Amino acid sequence: MLFLTSCRVSLSVIRLALPRNPTLVAKPVSPTLRASRLLVRFKSLSSVSTLFSMPERRPFVRLPTDVYPVNYGLRLKPDLIDFTFEGKLEAAVEVTQGTNQIVMNCADIDIITASFVPEGGDEINATGFNYQNEDEKVTLCFPSILQKGSGSLKIDFVGELNDKMKGFYRSKYMTPSGENRYAAVTQFEATDARRAFPCWDEPAIKATFDITLIVPKDRIALSNMNVFDRKPYPEDHSLVEVKYATTPIMSTYLVAFVIGEYDFVESQSSDGVTVRVYTPVGKAEQGKFALEVATKTLPFYKDYFSVPYPLPKIDLIAIADFAAGAMENWGLVTYRETALLIDPKNSCASSRQWVALVVGHELAHQWFGNLVTMEWWTHLWLNEGFASWIEYLCVDHCFPEYDIWTQFVSADYTRALDLDALDNSHPIEVDVGHPSEVDEIFDAISYSKGASVIRMLHNYIGDEDFRKGMNAYLLKFQHKNASTEDLWECLEQASGKPIAAVMNSWTKQMGFPIIVVDQEQHGSDRVLKISQKKFCASGPRNDENCPNWMVPISICTSEDPSCTKMKVLLDQPETTVNVTNIAPDHWIKINPGTVGFYRIQYSSAMLESLLPGIRDLTLLPVDRLGLQNDLFSLLHKQADMQEEKNRIERVLGAIPAPDLIQRVLNFALSVRKYTHTYCRK
Ligand code: BES
Ligand code: ZN
Numbered sequence: 001m002l003f004l005t006s007c008r009v010s011l012s013v014i015r016l017a018l019p020r021n022p023t024l025v026a027k028p029v030s031p032t033l034r035a036s037r038l039l040v041r042f043k044s045l046s047s048v049s050t051l052f053s054m055p056e057r058r059p060f061v062r063l064p065t066d067v068y069p070v071n072y073g074l075r076l077k078p079d080l081i082d083f084t085f086e087g088k089l090e091a092a093v094e095v096t097q098g099t100n101q102i103v104m105n106c107a108d109i110d111i112i113t114a115s116f117v118p119e120g121g122d123e124i125n126a127t128g129f130n131y132q133n134e135d136e137k138v139t140l141c142f143p144s145i146l147q148k149g150s151g152s153l154k155i156d157f158v159g160e161l162n163d164k165m166k167g168f169y170r171s172k173y174m175t176p177s178g179e180n181r182y183a184a185v186t187q188f189e190a191t192d193a194r195r196a197f198p199c200w201d202e203p204a205i206k207a208t209f210d211i212t213l214i215v216p217k218d219r220i221a222l223s224n225m226n227v228f229d230r231k232p233y234p235e236d237h238s239l240v241e242v243k244y245a246t247t248p249i250m251s252t253y254l255v256a257f258v259i260g261e262y263d264f265v266e267s268q269s270s271d272g273v274t275v276r277v278y279t280p281v282g283k284a285e286q287g288k289f290a291l292e293v294a295t296k297t298l299p300f301y302k303d304y305f306s307v308p309y310p311l312p313k314i315d316l317i318a319i320a321d322f323a324a325g326a327m328e329n330w331g332l333v334t335y336r337e338t339a340l341l342i343d344p345k346n347s348c349a350s351s352r353q354w355v356a357l358v359v360g361h362e363l364a365h366q367w368f369g370n371l372v373t374m375e376w377w378t379h380l381w382l383n384e385g386f387a388s389w390i391e392y393l394c395v396d397h398c399f400p401e402y403d404i405w406t407q408f409v410s411a412d413y414t415r416a417l418d419l420d421a422l423d424n425s426h427p428i429e430v431d432v433g434h435p436s437e438v439d440e441i442f443d444a445i446s447y448s449k450g451a452s453v454i455r456m457l458h459n460y461i462g463d464e465d466f467r468k469g470m471n472a473y474l475l476k477f478q479h480k481n482a483s484t485e486d487l488w489e490c491l492e493q494a495s496g497k498p499i500a501a502v503m504n505s506w507t508k509q510m511g512f513p514i515i516v517v518d519q520e521q522h523g524s525d526r527v528l529k530i531s532q533k534k535f536c537a538s539g540p541r542n543d544e545n546c547p548n549w550m551v552p553i554s555i556c557t558s559e560d561p562s563c564t565k566m567k568v569l570l571d572q573p574e575t576t577v578n579v580t581n582i583a584p585d586h587w588i589k590i591n592p593g594t595v596g597f598y599r600i601q602y603s604s605a606m607l608e609s610l611l612p613g614i615r616d617l618t619l620l621p622v623d624r625l626g627l628q629n630d631l632f633s634l635l636h637k638q639a640d641m642q643e644e645k646n647r648i649e650r651v652l653g654a655i656p657a658p659d660l661i662q663r664v665l666n667f668a669l670s671v672r673k674y675t676h677t678y679c680r681k
Pocket of ligand 1: 189190324325326327328357358361362365384387388438442
C-alpha cells in the first residue's frame with residue numbers, strides 16, 4: 001500500500017514551502033515550544049535553499065598558523081556616554097615560522113599602535129596595518145623578521161560600543177526611576193569577538209585570557225572569571241580597575257564582559273560552585289527560579305559527565321537588548337530577559353519550563369562546547385543538537401512533574417519531521433566555509449532534528465554506554481577541540497556498535513525514512529516484514545538512488561507497551577524480523593517512546609490491531625502522539641484509496657479527545673511562548 005502516491009500537501013506544508021520571506025511565513029504557521037529558536041534559527045528552510053541554489057559561496061581561508069596566541073592580556077575601558085571603548089592587548093604568542101607579518105581577525109576596530117617584543121629582544125614597531133575589511137582581518141607588517149620563538153604582541157586600539165547586538169555593544173535599559181541608561185555587553189558567537197579586540201577568532205585557536213576592565217565605580221562589571229583585584233583607576237577617580245582571574249584555555253567566541261546596573265541573587269551548588277543570577281535593578285526576586293534551576297543543574301551535569309565544572313563561579317545575566325535567546329559564554333551566560341526571569345506572582349507554568357530548558361541548554365554547553373570545543377563551525381550542529389537534547393534530560397531530572405519528554409515529541413521531534421520531509425530541507429551537517437554562513441545554516445533542522453537524532457542515538461546505545469562514551473570524549477578532548485567523528489569514535493568504543501555508520505546516514509543526508517511494516521503469525525511467532533523508503537511530503541520519489549538509512553528499530557507488544565521487547569538495526573532496504581512467543585491476539589507496535597526519527601506505515605491489519613491499546617490508553621501518551629502524527633502525515637491521498645483513508649481516520653478518531661486537546665493546547669502555548677520570548681514589553 002503506497003499511501004503516499006500523489007499525496008496532497010498539508011496546509012502548513014504549503015505555507016512553509018511558499019517562496020516568501022521565511023520569517024514572515026514561518027512565524028505564525030509553525031510556532032513551537034522552542035519558539036526562542038525561531039528568531040535566530042528560524043531563517044527556516046527557504047534561506048537554506050537559497051544558499052544551496054547560490055553556487056557562489058564566499059571564498060574563505062583560515063588564519064595562517066605561523067603565529068598563534070598563548071595568552072591574551074586584555075584591558076578594556078568602555079565609555080558608556082560616548083559609546084566608544086579603548087583597548088590594550090598584550091598577547092603572549094608563539095612564532096612557529098619566521099615571518100614579517102601577523103594576520104589576525106579585526107572588524108570595526110581602529111588600531112593605533114602595534115609592536116612585537118621577542119622574548120629577551122628589542123621591541124619592533126609595526127610599520128603598517130593592512131585591513132582586509134571584507135575578510136574581517138588585519139595584517140600587521142613589521143620591518144624585520146619575527147624569529148621563531150616566544151614573544152609579546154602589543155596593540156592599542158579603539159572601537160565603538162555599537163548598537164548591532166553583536167561584538168561589544170550597548171544595551172539600553174530603564175532605571176526604576178524611569179531614566180534611560182546603557183550597559184556595555186558582549187555577544188561573540190559565532191565570529192564577533194574580532195569587533196571587541198584584534199584576535200585569532202577561530203574556535204580551534206584557544207588561549208588563556210587575563211581580562212581587566214576599567215569601569216565607573218558604581219557599575220557592576222562581570223567577565224568569565226571571578227574578580228581577583230579591584231582598585232581605583234589612578235587617572236580618573238570615578239573609575240575602578242577590575243582584574244579577573246586567568247581563564248582556562250578557551251575559544252574567543254566564549255569570552256564575555258558585561259558592565260551595567262544589576263541586582264543579583266546568589267547560591268552555592270552542592271559541588272561548591274558560586275551561582276549568581278543577575279537581574280534588572282529591583283527585580284532580584286525574578287532571578288530565584290533560574291537560580292534554583294542552575295544550582296540543581298550543575299551537579300546533574302557533573303554527575304552525568306563525571307567531569308566537574310571547571311570554573312569557581314557561574315553568572316547568569318538577563319540582558320535588556322539581546323539578539324539570540326541565550327549564549328553560553330564560559331562562566332558568564334547571557335540571556336534575553338524572557339529566557340531567564342520568572343515573576344513568581346505572574347509567570348505561568350510554560351514560562352518556567354522554558355526558563356528551565358534554556359538554563360539546562362546553556363549550562364550543558366559549559367562542558368559540551370566550552371570545555372571541549374568544535375574544531376570548526378561545521379560541527380556546530382552537534383554542539384547545538386546535543387545541548388538541545390540534554391536540556392530535556394536535565395529538566396526531566398530536576399522537574400519530573402513537567403513530563404518534559406512528551407513536550408519534546410510534540411515540539412522538537414514532530415516539527416523536525418515536518419520540516420525535514422520538504423524537498424528544500426538540508427542535511428544536518430553542512431560544510432561551513434566562511435563563518436558568515438553560520439547564521440544562515442543553523443536553523444530548526446540543526447536544533448530540532450539534531451536533538452532528535454541524538455535522542456535516537458542515546459536510545460540505541462543505552463544510557464550506561466552513552467555516558468561512558470561521553471565521559472571518554474570529554475576527558476580525551478578537554479581544553480581542546482574535537483570533531484563530530486571524534487564523538488562517534490568514543491561512543492563506538494564504549495558501546496561496540498557501528499555509531500559512525502549509523503549516524504552518518506542521519507546527519508549527512510537530508511530527510512528520513514518511512515518504515516513500512518506488515519506481519520504474519522507463524523505458530524507462536526510473529527514475522528514482521530520491514531522496509532524503508534524516503535518519506536517526502538510532496539509524494540514518493542521513484543528515482544533509483546533512493547537513499548537508505550541505518551535505522552535503529554525497537555518493537556513492543558501489548559504485553560508491556562512501555563517496554564522494548566526487541567531491537568533491530570535496519571541497515572538495508574528491507575528485512576524480516578521474527579518476534580517469538582507472541583499470542584495471535586496481541587498487537588505489535590514499532591518505535592515505543594517515539595524515539596526513532598522516522599514515520600511508520602503499518603499494514604491495515606496491524607493498524608487496526610492497535611485500536612484497543614489506543615482506546616484503553618495502555619499505549620503511552622507519546623506513542624499515541626507519535627501514531628497520530630504519522631497518521632496525519634499519511635492521510636493526504638487519492639480518492640481510490642478511500643478505504644485505507646477511512647481506516648486511518650477510524651484509528652485517528654479512536655485517539656481520545658484529551659490527546660487532541662493536548663495538541664491544540666501545545667500549539668496555543670507555543671504561540672504564547674513565541675510572544676513571551678520575542679515580544680518584549
Ligand atoms: N550558542 C547558542 C547561540 C548561538 C548559536 C549564537 C550560533 C550565535 C550562533 C546558544 O546556546 C543557543 O542555542 N541559544 C538558543 C536558545 C537555546 C535555549 C535553544 C537561541 O539563542 O536561539
Ligand atoms: Zn546552544
